[in-house]
Amino acid sequence: MALSxxxxxxxxxxxxxxxxxxxxxxxxxxxxxxxxxxxPGEIVVEITDHSIATKTIPAAVKMNKIAEVLGIVSEKGEYKIFLKKL
Incomplete structure (x- = not known):
């Protein structure tokens, strides 16, 4: 469920x-x-400047059924990856 x-x-x-x-x-x-x-249900946000993390983190948490990826916000060379613990 990706959020805006x-x-x-x-x-x-x-x-x-x-x-x-x-x-x-x-x-x-x-x-x-x-x-x-x-x-479970808590929101974890990782702030990173490593663009590859926007692919590896969502893939790993989905594959291992650890968290739901709520979305990724990109701003000024930084990324916020929003995860909801399952």
Whole structure:
């Protein structure tokens, strides 16, 4: 269920993690660690500047049924990846 950028902007993240300056697989590990701490239904947002993470993180959480990808917002060379823990 992808949300619009406007809908994503109104979401309040339960956990926000910083992946700025990190590359794969570290960006994925950061997201997985945050999701492990999150409770089902909580929103995890990873902020990253690594564009490849916008593909690897959603693919990994979907494949492993860890989280639902709510959407990705791109702004000024940074990406916010919104995940909802299953």
């Amino acid at each position: 950028n406007e809908e994503l902007a109104t979401l309040e993240a339960d956990h926000t993690v910083d992946g700025i300056g990190e590359v794969c697989p570290h960006t994925l590990n950061i997201a997985l660690k945050a999701l492990k701490k999150a409770k």
